[in-house]
Amino acid sequence: MLEVADLNAWYDESHVLHGMKFEVREGECVTLLGRNGAGKSTTLKAIMGLVPKRSGSIRFRGAELIAARPDTIGRAGIGFCPEDRGIFAGLSVEENLMLPPVVAPGGMSVADIHELFPNLRERAKSPGTKLSGGEQQMLAIARILRTGAKLLLLDEPTEGLAPVIVQQIGHMIAEIKRRGFTVLLVEQNFRFAAKLADRHYLVEHGQVVDMIPAHELAARAESLNRRLGI
Numbered sequence: 001m002l003e004v005a006d007l008n009a010w011y012d013e014s015h016v017l018h019g020m021k022f023e024v025r026e027g028e029c030v031t032l033l034g035r036n037g038a039g040k041s042t043t044l045k046a047i048m049g050l051v052p053k054r055s056g057s058i059r060f061r062g063a064e065l066i067a068a069r070p071d072t073i074g075r076a077g078i079g080f081c082p083e084d085r086g087i088f089a090g091l092s093v094e095e096n097l098m099l100p101p102v103v104a105p106g107g108m109s110v111a112d113i114h115e116l117f118p119n120l121r122e123r124a125k126s127p128g129t130k131l132s133g134g135e136q137q138m139l140a141i142a143r144i145l146r147t148g149a150k151l152l153l154l155d156e157p158t159e160g161l162a163p164v165i166v167q168q169i170g171h172m173i174a175e176i177k178r179r180g181f182t183v184l185l186v187e188q189n190f191r192f193a194a195k196l197a198d199r200h201y202l203v204e205h206g207q208v209v210d211m212i213p214a215h216e217l218a219a220r221a222e223s224l225n226r227r228l229g230i
């Protein structure tokens with residue numbers, strides 16, 4: 001579904017991604033793991049066309065997106081949930097939910113979203129400012145599901161959340177996957193990622209240095225923890 005090859009990215013003079021290469025198949029949940037500053041968030045931004053300069057190849061469902069603008073990339077069916085979640089504080093939950101345009105058929109209905117995220121139904125009229133971190137995260141994911149995007153890029157969805165909320169987010173991502181969405185997840189919380197993902201890519205210094213299928217994770221956990229600095 002998504003094939004990234006020889007992806008380079010720069011912030012002004014700073015060369016941050018050095019030939020990233022990985023793929024995500026339809027229906028998979030795949031993670032990018034790595035230490036702080038390894039280039040995981042930049043990889044998601046580069047896929048969305050949100051870095052000042054990038055080169056290489058990003059193929060999504062066969063179409064080359066390396067030269068495409070962010071709006072074209074969104075309309076192609078890729079939804080991005082940034083680390084800061086991007087909730088508009090002055091808008092209600094309902095307004096935030098309805099904000100992104102529908103890009104393709106097959107998105108979830110508001111009723112389906114409310115079934116999956118009951119908190120959002122209860123908080124429909126609340127302003128974005130009144131939401132907890134967990135509710136903001138749910139809203140940020142939920143509003144992508146409405147658009148018909150089939151590939152979700154999630155940047156550290158568990159960051160700063162209490163363990164019980166992290167567990168809820170985990171159940172939601174598993175359910176999203178069960179419903180046929182494909183997920184590319186950036187995570188520092190290795191335990192969380194381990195339960196959800198089919199495969200993991202280890203990122204160091206802007207490159208993929210290893211790929212670990214879920215079934216090899218237990219056997220390789222010790223060396224992986226060392227490399228992640230856990």
Ligand SMILES: Nc1ncnc2c1ncn2[C@@H]1O[C@H](COP(=O)(O)OP(=O)(O)OP(=O)(O)O)[C@@H](O)[C@H]1O
Binds near residue numbers: 011016034036188
């Ligand atoms: N807007 C920016 N301008 C300049 N340099 C940046 C910018 N954003 C990130 N960087 C640099 O790019 C490198 C990769 O950062 P990135 O955020 O992609 O890493 P990461 O693996 O996601 O880590 P983290 O978990 O800390 O976000 C780091 O050296 C970082 O300082």
